[in-house]
Amino acid sequence: MLETFTLDQLRGLITVIEEGSFSAAARKLHRVQSAISTAMANLEAQLGVAIWDRSTKVARLTDQGQTILAAARKVCSEVDALRQLAAGMALGLEAQVSLCVDILFPLAALVDLCTQFRAEFPSVDLRVDTQTMTGVSARVIDGSATIGVASPMGVTAGLERKVLTTIQMVPVVAPTHPLAAVRGPISTTRLRDAIQLVLSELQGEGHADQAVLSSRTWRVRDLHTKHALLRAGLGWGNLPTHLVQDDLRARRLVAIRVEAWGEDEHTLYLSAVYRGDATFGPAHRWLLGYLEQVCLRDAAPVRPR
Template sequence: MHDSITLDQLRTFIAVADEGSFSAAARKLHRVQSAVSHAMANLEGQLGVVLWDRSTRIPALTEQGRVLLGAARRVCADADALSSAAQRLAGGLDPLVSLCVDAVFPLSALVDLCVEFARVYPTVELVVHTETMAAVADRVLDGTCQLGVVGPAAAAQGLERRHLTSVRMVPVAGKTHPLAAAQQHAGRVATEQLREHVQIVLSERGGARSPEQAVLSPRTWRVVDLQTKRELLCAGLGWGNLPEHMIRDDLRAGRLVRVRPEAWGEDEHLLSLAVVHRPGLVLGPAGQWVLKRLVELCCEHVGGPDVGGPEEPR
């Protein structure tokens, strides 16, 4: 019966293959050679396959033995992983950390977080979702994710909230857009002029549930991700707000031009991001590490929290 095969038999099989002989495997395992030979004979009987060619002075693996050796290594590796995971859980290490971030969260910070997490906690599963506006809080409320990073427009009733950082939103248009040329000759752009052009707006999937904000034009194109919005703006198809950290290179290279709407004033506009989680959430070491690094990486990629200034939506 295959169910009666033991890990000890498989480890003995691997030891014989690695050491090159029954006698060498016996020395490595601190057993007598007869015990190793007996274990191999029992394993062959249970598998119904000849693993070793005993016609020579030193037994050699058969073709079937070479195939099953790989399977034996995988079984033992899985067993070792199971044992290690159980030890980590017994010691309080999280089996999994799940995170959902708003699309405004800097992608470079998210990538760095994932790279570092894989290095520091290689055995803990990390699950990452990206959503927009209220959908982030939904993923936390329904238990899909333990942690979320939300913007101010997202309703987060019933969740604990902690300020993370502030992202500066910049109204821009592509270099070929009429507003880009107009901006070069005017300090501020009147709302009447903005209303003549398409405004590209970040929207929620499945229809807007968060209050509509910062929409000055009756002509809108709606997208559900910032990269699509950026590409459309660079192509000169409209104007709209984008996170400053996302478009620094575009502004320097002249692919995008800053627009200064008369309606919004001249002061800096910030979008507050916060970490949210369900009340009473208990995080293990890996989850606590993620929470700490979120703050640190945002300071590196965006700027420190509490930068100051009024918030402007998307």
């Protein structure tokens, strides 16, 4: 059975290798060199494994020592994480934060949000879900998400709402689609027989169709599937400008004008939604505040024509 060794010895081992010598490790740890040497000799004896290569005067590990070093780093990292977790809990920090966003939410904004969240709260687990329309509110109501980001069609009565920003939607077709050749606003009569690609809900209580003008609709449950079908020339439909800006510039998609909608019809609000009885800890409060910044930056309206 192995004799007891300490975290102090493991940290000493790591420091010797990182600093390159026993004397440098002693200076880094504010210890005398003899204390470091004794600690390393005791660690080797307690483990019963030859850690140090004694054929050289420099601090060099054996192959077994390299394995021990890797394990020591893992142990110390986990102990540091445990201490950080416990310290956070003592201050009321949550163990987990759950977020549900509408699929219209800009992906770049979501990645930035998650990156900054990890930097701010490394000990807090993050759960991210995506839904359409009322599916976001449904997740918040049933408690599987604490905060949601919903479009106007997805805000359900009974939830608190905080408007974050707006996004622009633009009706588009592939350049090979017949509607791409139409100059000026396109009448409802002209659109009625053209296939319109429409998003359907993933989860929720259902919502009346919004912005559906065609009598023929193809329904998809994923924004990127809709995007791909539009690029393939299989119909017309609305997409957020942040998703199609590059396609519009490269003429892989063409923006069209819909007579029935006028000029300002494509603005949609994105709102944070949460239950009125929800209790937010530091991580949830930070997340709600940062949402305002990140979605405002990445959801700026662009309406190329």
